[in-house]
Amino acid sequence: METMFTPFASFGGGLLIGLGAVLLMLGLGRILGATGIMSGLVFADSRDEFSWRAAMVVGMILAPGLIFLVTGAMPELSVPVSPWMIVIGGVIVGFGASLGSGCTSGHGVCGLSRLSVRSIVAVPTFMFTAAITVYLIRHVFGA
Amino acid sequence: MKLIFALFTGLVFGVGIAISGMMNPAKVFNFFDIAGTWDPSLAFVMGGAVILTLIGYRLVWRRNAPLFESRFQIPISSAIDARLVAGSAIFGIGWGIAGFCPGAAIPALGTGRWEVVLFLAAVTAGFYARRLVASSQPTTKAA
Numbered sequence: 001m002e003t004m005f006t007p008f009a010s011f012g013g014g015l016l017i018g019l020g021a022v023l024l025m026l027g028l029g030r031i032l033g034a035t036g037i038m039s040g041l042v043f044a045d046s047r048d049e050f051s052w053r054a055a056m057v058v059g060m061i062l063a064p065g066l067i068f069l070v071t072g073a074m075p076e077l078s079v080p081v082s083p084w085m086i087v088i089g090g091v092i093v094g095f096g097a098s099l100g101s102g103c104t105s106g107h108g109v110c111g112l113s114r115l116s117v118r119s120i121v122a123v124p125t126f127m128f129t130a131a132i133t134v135y136l137i138r139h140v141f142g143a
Numbered sequence: 144m145k146l147i148f149a150l151f152t153g154l155v156f157g158v159g160i161a162i163s164g165m166m167n168p169a170k171v172f173n174f175f176d177i178a179g180t181w182d183p184s185l186a187f188v189m190g191g192a193v194i195l196t197l198i199g200y201r202l203v204w205r206r207n208a209p210l211f212e213s214r215f216q217i218p219i220s221s222a223i224d225a226r227l228v229a230g231s232a233i234f235g236i237g238w239g240i241a242g243f244c245p246g247a248a249i250p251a252l253g254t255g256r257w258e259v260v261l262f263l264a265a266v267t268a269g270f271y272a273r274r275l276v277a278s279s280q281p282t283t284k285a286a
Contacts, residue, residue, distance in 0.1 A: 013163025094269020100230020
């Protein structure tokens with residue numbers, strides 16, 4: 001399934017993602033990592049740990065609605081894989097991202113920007129395994 | 144005030160994710176599918192996000208403390224251990240199977256699509272699985 005090359009929208013979206021990360025550092029002094037925010041909500045051991053993460057998640061969830069109000073259309077989202085792939089992939093994502101202490105936002109955006117050695121190892125590692133996985137699924141197993 | 148700030152931060156991040164194309168699994172698969180229907184857009188997302196965060200973090204860190212907390216909480220570990228590498232590699236595999244990562248899926252909840260709910264439920268199951276198998280090992284074990 002082809003998708004359109006969107007360098008300007010993607011770069012602009014990237015700037016906003018970065019702005020979100022910078023604002024969280026400015027306001028709360030925290031790294032914006034989606035895995036940490038989500039697992040912090042699931043395993044929160046204090047009200048203070050829970051509440052700012054919950055507020056952030058509410059803000060994130062409001063975003064597609066805001067885009068709908070402004071542009072009249074929801075952001076594009078097409079899922080070309082089966083529900084089983086979503087479940088299996090999701091469990092693997094949750095397991096791996098929590099074991100590796102981060103995902104695309106925490107290691108990718110914030111970690112690289114901090115020039116963290118751990119993130120400089122993590123990001124090429126997950127980009128490589130994701131690319132190999134997509135190659136195997138699409139071109140070897142032919143799904 | 145802190146929570147309103149956190150909510151706004153989440154909204155900025157979420158709008159960025161939506162505009163960038165990150166919440167569209169079809170686009171994620173095509174980013175990795177260099178041998179097939181390649182769409183390099185998502186490289187621009189990472190580029191935009193890292194450029195802004197790299198500069199923004201340094202401006203923010205000129206302050207002694209964030210706005211709503213007494214100190215910055217930044218990870219200090221630089222240990223390249225087996226958990227980091229294995230976790231990141233596993234995360235990439237899951238990302239390549241499902242096409243969602245946590246930072247894209249949380250804002251995508253706002254589109255109301257059931258696939259996103261399914262994915263995040265699976266990610267949560269993955270968090271619990273990680274706790275079951277790997278909670279007792281030290282985090283700084285050398286690779």
